[in-house]
Amino acid sequence: MLEMGADQVDEAVAECAELLRSVADRDWAVPAGSLEWSVRRTVEHVADDLIAYAGQLTGRAASGYVGYGIALDEGLSNEDAAGVVTATGGLLSAVVRTTPPGVRGWHSFAYGAGDRTGFAGMGVAEVLLHTYDIACGLGVARWRPPSRLSQSLLAHLFPHVQPGPDPARTLLWATGRADLPGRPRVTSWHWHNAIVLPVEDEEDEEAPAVLELRELSPAAAMDLSVGGTAGHTWLGGDPDEGSRAAGAMVARTYARGTHRPEWGTFVLVRLRDERxxxxxxxxxxxxxxxxxxxxxxxxxxxxxxxxxxAALRTLTAWGLGRPGSPALRARVDPGNKASQHVLRRAGFTPADPPVVQDLAEGLDLRYERRG
Incomplete structure (x- = not known):
């Protein structure tokens, strides 16, 4: 699996610290690559983000950032400034290691929250991208983000970006820092944290959610498709074959560059036992x-x-609420009465025509739902 967690934070921070210490004797007042910030200000920004992300998780921030930050002491040496990045990176990796899987903290990308995997990925992104900026500003042309870390970061936080044979260059292209043959220059970009949809009790909207739909990242989908757990604890021990097939579908569309966040697969998680x-x-x-x-x-x-x-009602409300109010449809085997009952209870009605013949899949009943 393309992991994203505490170990990846530690690896990215170690890469950054090594580069910073190798250039500690240079003038850090120069701009960091294409940024308006100086190298020193960029180092301060990286450290500030790392400790802020740790605080978002430990503070269980529901809206906005926790009310603290970090600044480098005036007169602090460049060597010691590198140590501040190491220290704050260690705080984030420790928090990621100890935060339960269902806990989230506020962040604007995307939809107002990130879990421990999301904040690990955001920390890795800040470190790798700004280390590249610093290297460019100080003329260290040889430095590039590590390939495996770049590949993992793309598959976790950039699901809308088609991967390529050179993950580091693809990451730099996706964030507006490099050209990529055959693709237009990127002038505006963002990363994407997995969406989480709480499944509310239809009869009591004030009651706490008992289920959640958690968006499956391409990295988790690839793991699920080849026999892994996608980072979840599954009821009964192992994922079902249908879930593995869903993971394989996401993995294929991601490889083709046609995967779109919001319109992929979600894992249905029961909150009382995180199954x-x-x-x-x-x-x-x-x-x-x-x-x-x-x-x-x-x-x-x-x-x-x-x-x-309950899950289908939540997913349906989400889908119908997207821009343009798209219609939703479903296909079900005529003999699957339970699934037909689920569709009807979720507001789907037979389509016109109600039956479709697919040469590969056979006869299916069609249902649809419009906003």
Whole structure:
């Protein structure tokens, strides 16, 4: 699996500290590459982000950043400034290691929150990208982000970017720092934290959510498709075959460059025990008819408790609420009465025509839902 966690934070910080100490005898007042900041100000910014991200998780920040920051002491040597990055990086990696998987803290990218994996990825991104800026500003032309870290970062925080044979160059291109043959220059960019959709109780909207839909990143999808757990603890021990197939679908679209965040697969997690019960999601973004197909599947032990219906209602509300109010559709085997019941309870009705013949998959019933 393309991991993103405390070890990756430590690796990125070590790369940064090594570069900073190798240029500690130079003038850090010069601009850091294409940034308006000086090298010293950029170093301060990296340290500030690392400690801020740690605080977002430990403080369980619900809105905005926790109210503190960090500044380098006036007169602090360049060598000691490098040590500040090492220290703050260690704080973030320690927090990532000890934060439970369901905990999130506020961040604007995307949808107002990030979990421990998200904040680890954001920390790695800040470190690698600004180390590159610093290297450019000080004329260290040889420095590039490590390939494996770049590959992991792309698959976690840049799901909308098609990976290429050179992950470091792709990362620099995706963040406006380099050209990439065959792709237009990037002038505006952002990363993407996985979306989390709470599944509310339809009869009591004030009651706390008992389930969550957690977006599957391409990195987690690749792991799931080849026999891994995608970082989740699954009911019964192992993911079901339907979830592995859903992971493989995300992995394929990511490799082709057609994966779109929001329109992929979500893992259905039961909050009381943090167990993954199955997957639900879209088979891709809305097509030329402004219609997107939904699919879902639960592990056998999770069926019969209303989880699928509740999850589909939440996913449906999310999809219909996207810009342009796309229509949603679903296909189900005529013999699968339970799934047809789930669709009807979630507001889907038979399409016109209600039956479709697919040469590869056979006969299916069609359902649809419009806003």
């Amino acid at each position: 993954a019960l199955g997957t639900i999601g879209f088979h891709g973004p809305p097509d030329e008819r402004n219609s997107a197909e939904v699919g879902y599947g639960l592990q056998e032990r999770a069926r019969g408790h209303g989880y699928a219906t």
